[in-house]
Amino acid sequence: MKRWQRKGTGRRRVEILAAIEDPGATHSPATKTFANIIELDQGGMVVETGSAIRVGAAVTVRVVFPNQSRGADPFAHLHCSVREMMDDPNLHYGLTIVEIDEQSRERLDSYLAQTGASGWA
Secondary structure (H helix, E strand, O other): OEEOOOOOOOOEEEEEEEEEEOOOOOOOOOOEEEEEEEEEEOOEEEEEEOOOOOOOOEEEEEEOOOOOOOOOOOOEEEEEEEEEEEEOOOOEEEEEEEEEOHHHHHHHHHHHHHHOOOOEO
């Protein structure tokens, strides 16, 4: 794994289903939940979760980006820090990508390139 370095590209509005795992949580909030990624760039994302997650937690986001479901492991594994709750009633959280493996980085870069300069998926 290498340390994530933000490249400063524009955030894209998207709707992608993902799974979030918080290995440090033992009770409530849940250790695993599903989420919709609603904004995404090379440095992080905004997610809308099905249940609460801990602000400050180190979580793993597993996602298959659209049109990338081929291969033995189609998942991108993004290791993130939950930086803030952005909208309490709707369970929107801001996540920062802190580590990513090379294959996952390539999947993320490829997906962001496919969304184009308009910023809409």
